[in-house]
Amino acid sequence: MWDTTRFAYHVPTLSFSFEHDIRTRLQSLHLRARSTFISLQSMSRYHLTFKDVPPILTEPFILRGYRSTHQPWSYYWKSLFHKHNETINVWSHLVGLFSYTxxxxxxxxxxxxxFAFDIPQRFWPGALDFIGQGHHLFHLCIYFVTLLQMHGVYWDYETHQKIIDQRxxxxxxFCAGSIISLILWDIVIVWYFRRRLGDKDHAH
Incomplete structure (x- = not known):
């Protein structure tokens, strides 16, 4: 018969060693995170303070870590990979940009x-005549594209509200002119395609 006393004897030892190991690992992780945070804070690649940049580029209660103005594009491109007071903001914008785009x-x-390949109705002819055809799915996808665009515009306005409000x-x-211009271009496109279709009909 299996001796359970030996198993019971080893359980407290295993439990104690497991807890001790976890505690040691957490302490080590805490020390590493703390040293990394301190080393990042001690980096001072961008020495400008809020007094050295235009007021529009300053943030309330943010005193240092500003980048220089009127620099070549390479300066700002390289700043993506260094520490300054906009590093996290820039990368959060990039993540949002790529996710939306x-x-x-x-x-x-x-x-x-x-839409182009007649999917999925080409696999079930006649079964999707009224709902579920590729044209319907195309419009559904475009709906979500528009939704992403609206979220992107709102997100961009929220993150750059101070700059946008000054413009x-x-x-x-301007709004009426944009709408009229859009309508005129639509008329030109419709006229062009109707003419092309008419030429093809006459050719046949």
Whole structure:
């Protein structure tokens, strides 16, 4: 018969060693994180303070770590990989930009594929005549593309509200002119394709 006393004898030892090992690892991790944080804080590649940059580029209660103005593009490109008071902000913007942009591209390609290759109705002819055809899925994907664009615009406005508010607001003439221009271009596109279709009909 299996001797359970030996198992019971070793359990407290295993438990104690496991807890001790976890405690030691957590302490080591804490010390490493603390030393890394201190080393990052001690880095001073960008020495400018809030007094050295234009007021529009300063943040309340942020005193140092500002980048120089009127520098070549290479200066700001390289600053992406160094520590300053905008490093986290810049990378969070890039993550948001890529997530919105890549999401829109993927959705548009997927929707265009459904529409261009008649998917999925080509696999079930007659079964998706009223709902579920590729054209419907294309519109659904475009809906989500527009939703991502709206979220992206809102996110951009929220993160750059101070700069955007200082710019001139679009007036009624500008908005009306944009709408009229869009309608005129739509008319030109419709006229062009109707003419091309008419030429093909006459050719046949």
């Amino acid at each position: 890549i999401g829109q591209i993927i959705l548009f390609i997927v929707g265009a594929t459904f 001139s607001k679009p007036d009624l003439i």
